[in-house]
Amino acid sequence: MMGLDRGMPLLQYDDKWRLQRKLARTALSGDAVKKYHGVQSHVAALMCNSFLTDPAHFRDHTRLAAGRIIMSVAYGLPVSDAQHEVHSEILCIPLADHILVQYITHAEATLEMISQATMPGAFIADIFPIFRHVPSWVPFISCKKEAQEGRAMIEHLVETPFEHVIKDITAGRAPPSFTHDLLADSSDADNETEYKHAVLWSAGSLYGAGGETTYTTVLVFLICMARHPEIQKKAQEELDKVVGQERIPAPIDRGKLPYVEAVIKEVMRWKPALPLGIPRRVDKDDEYCGYHIPSNSIVIPNVWAVAMDVPSKYPASDFVPERFLEDHPPIDPASYSFGFGRRVCPGKLLAENSVFLLITSILYCCNVSLPVTVDERGQKRQTELSVKFTTGLVSYPMPFECSIEPRSAERSYVVKRAAMDVV
Ligand code: HEM
Numbered sequence: 433m434m435g436l437d438r439g440m441p442l443l444q445y446d447d448k449w450r451l452q453r454k455l456a457r458t459a460l461s462g463d464a465v466k467k468y469h470g471v472q473s474h475v476a477a478l479m480c481n482s483f484l485t486d487p488a489h490f491r492d493h494t495r496l497a498a499g500r501i502i503m504s505v506a507y508g509l510p511v512s513d514a515q516h517e518v519h520s521e522i523l524c525i526p527l528a529d530h531i532l533v534q535y536i537t538h539a540e541a542t543l544e545m546i547s548q549a550t551m552p553g554a555f556i557a558d559i560f561p562i563f564r565h566v567p568s569w570v571p572f573i574s575c576k577k578e579a580q581e582g583r584a585m586i587e588h589l590v591e592t593p594f595e596h597v598i599k600d601i602t603a604g605r606a607p608p609s610f611t612h613d614l615l616a617d618s619s620d621a622d623n624e625t626e627y628k629h630a631v632l633w634s635a636g637s638l639y640g641a642g643g644e645t646t647y648t649t650v651l652v653f654l655i656c657m658a659r660h661p662e663i664q665k666k667a668q669e670e671l672d673k674v675v676g677q678e679r680i681p682a683p684i685d686r687g688k689l690p691y692v693e694a695v696i697k698e699v700m701r702w703k704p705a706l707p708l709g710i711p712r713r714v715d716k717d718d719e720y721c722g723y724h725i726p727s728n729s730i731v732i733p734n735v736w737a738v739a740m741d742v743p744s745k746y747p748a749s750d751f752v753p754e755r756f757l758e759d760h761p762p763i764d765p766a767s768y769s770f771g772f773g774r775r776v777c778p779g780k781l782l783a784e785n786s787v788f789l790l791i792t793s794i795l796y797c798c799n800v801s802l803p804v805t806v807d808e809r810g811q812k813r814q815t816e817l818s819v820k821f822t823t824g825l826v827s828y829p830m831p832f833e834c835s836i837e838p839r840s841a842e843r844s845y846v847v848k849r850a851a852m853d854v855v
Contacts, residue, residue, distance in 0.1 A: 440637035441710055452634040456778040459610040465782045469683045471504045472786050476793035477680055477850035483798055484844050487836035498647035499536035501786050506635045507593045508609030542585045590636030611635045642779045645705040648828045650790050652703045656751050657800040658817050658834040667692045668795050680850050681792035694753035700765040701739045702751050707827050709733035709771055738768045797843040803833035
């Protein structure tokens with residue numbers, strides 16, 4: 433009803449999906465994602481610099497960082513506006529900054545709405561399609577009105593940055609991006625309108641699917657570090673040996689940090705960003721382990737159950753990176769937290785690089801710990817960190833507090849320098 437089935441994650445398995453998937457594969461292949469390393473490193477430095485200067489708003493900085501990476505990949509929007517100021521004549525504020533924040537704020541509201549609406553059964557018309565034809569003024573069918581509003585939000589999310597790129601292409605100032613590159617090379621498109629539509633929706637899907645998942649993964653990491661100072665210390669010691677103090681972590685460090693990489697695996701296992709994956713509809717009758725699955729059934733992949741079913745001496749509900757360093761480690765969470773089969777997340781390689789750089793950069797320059805309160809006698813006390821998670825498609829930690837402090841003045845200086853570098 434909201435027209436969500438125009439974007440890749442909820443498209444049926446048909447020619448439209450195949451085309452969008454092919455476009456995404458081009459932009460997100462192993463070779464293609466290497467060209468985003470510079471952007472990702474720069475965004476990690478910007479985020480850490482904000483953590484150091486304004487730690488109270490760590491959540492906003494993380495969300496902005498995840499959004500910046502995707503906006504840059506999908507639409508070529510600059511990651512750092514200080515160096516790319518395009519002044520709006522009317523508003524006299526950095527236009528790129530203004531646009532980026534507007535997009536990301538709108539995207540957050542839209543994705544929250546989508547997250548709730550895509551839980552199976554959220555809309556009666558998903559279960560009884562006849563309700564799609566009932567006018568919205570009919571009492572008790574308010575979902576139809578909500579769906580219309582949701583549709584408008586989604587179209588705004590997908591169309592506004594796309595039109596921005598078209599305007600830039602016409603003005604001859606569009607930087608390279610997923611959208612720009614695909615529009616520039618439409619040579620093998622049979623039907624131009626269909627092709628443009630596919631570029632529009634596949635670019636929109638990148639933001640919808642890639643921004644919030646990366647954001648929530650980094651938030652889960654912060655919770656785990658605040659609760660487990662001994663794990664954070666061990667990860668920092670390994671990082672210090674490999675990276676040293678004079679530079680922030682870089683993509684070349686991947687593969688050299690077994691403990692840090694075990695921490696990242698454990699973050700993805702302990703709280704998968706999509707605990708129930710994305711529901712599938714069976715398009716013909718099927719049999720599985722003796723069970724008959726009738727055509728049109730909705731099948732929900734229980735990623736959370738897979739994550740909790742770890743053969744390990746450590747309890748599954750505990751956060752223990754060491755489980756991945758045993759002789760017989762559990763399967764890598766990357767094999768289930770990014771989904772399955774031909775619908776597996778096409779942004780996996782980009783996401784893994786982003787998560788690695790954002791997390792290692794935080795370990796490099798910050799100490800994360802439990803929130804501190806001041807009692808009636810003026811004494812500082814650390815308080816427990818109990819966090820609830822949302823129940824939508826993407827499971828976010830609800831607002832929580834933690835303390836973030838610089839590790840050293842030298843490291844803060846290195847981060848500041850890296851944040852000022854132009855990509
Ligand atoms: C930590 C970050 C991420 C996680 C945990 C994640 C997880 C997932 C999962 C579980 C799915 C559903 C797969 C299925 O149905 O089996 C999915 C789909 C998808 N993801 Fe990701 N994702 C992440 C980042 C990204 C990024 C960075 C992008 C793009 C730049 C992206 C783009 C997509 C798209 C387009 C789909 C739909 C694919 C289709 O239906 O064919 N994701 N993701």
